Amino acid sequence: MSLSKAILTYCMVGSVFFYSFSCKDDKPVNAKPLEVKFKKEGHLQLLKNDSIITSLDIEIADDDYQIQTGLMYRSNMENNRGMLFIFPNERPRSFYMKNTRIPLDIIYFDTNKKLVSIQKDAKPFDETSLPSDGIAQYVLEVNAGLTDDWNLQVGDQFRYNKY
Numbered sequence: 478m479s480l481s482k483a484i485l486t487y488c489m490v491g492s493v494f495f496y497s498f499s500c501k502d503d504k505p506v507n508a509k510p511l512e513v514k515f516k517k518e519g520h521l522q523l524l525k526n527d528s529i530i531t532s533l534d535i536e537i538a539d540d541d542y543q544i545q546t547g548l549m550y551r552s553n554m555e556n557n558r559g560m561l562f563i564f565p566n567e568r569p570r571s572f573y574m575k576n577t578r579i580p581l582d583i584i585y586f587d588t589n590k591k592l593v594s595i596q597k598d599a600k601p602f603d604e605t606s607l608p609s610d611g612i613a614q615y616v617l618e619v620n621a622g623l624t625d626d627w628n629l630q631v632g633d634q635f636r637y638n639k640y
Contacts, residue, residue, distance in 0.1 A: 511550045512550060512551070512552060513546075513549070513550045513551055515534075515536060515551075515554065515555070515558055516536055517534045517535075517536070517640070518535060518536050518537045518639060518640055519534075519535045519536075519537055519561070519637050519638055519639040519640055520532065520533070520534060520535065520637060520638050520640075521533045521534075521535045521559065521561060521617070521635055521636070521637040521638075522635060522636050522637070523627060523629065523633060523634075523635050524633060524634045524635060524636065525628075525630075525633050525634075530627050530628075530629070530633070531557075531627055532557070533557055533558060533559045533619070534557060534558050534559075535558070535559050535560060535561045535617075535637065536558075536559075536560045536561070537560075537561050537563060537639060538560055538561070538562045538563070539562070539563040544562055544564075547560060547562070547572075547577065547618065548560050548577055548579065548581065548618055549575070549576040549577050550576060550578070551577070551578060551579055552578055552579070553579060554579055554619075554620055556619075556620055556623060558619075559617050559618055559619040560617070560618045561615065561616070561617050561637060562615065562616040562617075562618070563614070563615060564613075564614050564615070564616075566614065567587060567588040567612045567613065567614040568612055568613070568614075569608060569609055569611070569612055569613070570585055570608065570609045570613045570616055571606045571607060571608040571609070572596070572599070572606075572607050572616065572618075573603065573604045573605060573606055573607060574599050574600060574601055574602055574603045574604065574605075574607075575602070575604050576602070577599075577601055577602065578601050578602070579601060579620065579621075580598055580599060580600060580601055580620070580621035580622075581598075581599045581618045581619065581620065581621055582595060582596070582597050582598065582599070582618070582619050582620070582621050582622070582623055582624040583595065583596040583599055583607055583616060583617075583618055584616065584617040584618075584619070584624060584629065585609035585610070585611070585613035585615075585616055586613055586614065586615040586616070586617065586634075586635060587611065587612060587613055587614060587615075588614045589634075590615060590634050590635050590636065591632055591633070591634050592629060592630065592631050592632060592633045592634065592635075593609055593610060593611040593612070593613050593631065594609050594610035594611060594613075594631065595624050595629060596608075597621065597622075597624060597625070598621040598622065599621065615635075617635065
């Protein structure tokens with residue numbers, strides 16, 4: 478056998494050996510799904526004619542990664558909590574529920590922090606586009622049904638403090 482045939486045979490046998498021991502399809506035992514916990518970053522008040530409707534502890538999403546991730550990978554959220562998305566400008570906005578496990582109300586606000594529109598009861602994992610009815614710079618996500626409980630309407634406002 479020539480040297481080149483011997484090398485080729487050795488490489489083929491080695492490749493089969495390596496492949497048979499390295500290509501396992503095992504899954505980790507007791508693997509848990511990714512879970513993200515709430516991190517209080519501010520406080521928000523919803524207002525109707527300058528009267529406080531409700532107060533919320535909020536997480537703030539104000540960079541590309543946080544805005545893209547939002548409330549994904551959460552199993553629950555307390556009713557006194559929400560996530561405020563802050564965009565650098567005002568324009569039509571659209572959200573979806575990819576990898577979001579909890580139903581949400583999505584509230585769109587303009588640059589003056591006035592409510593523009595609400596997408597109610599967004600369904601978990603639904604990737605359907607949920608657009609604002611006008612231009613928005615801020616978006617608040619809360620548990621589904623709370624906007625009805627609070628009787629939120631177009632023109633209501635919010636104010637917030639970032640910690």
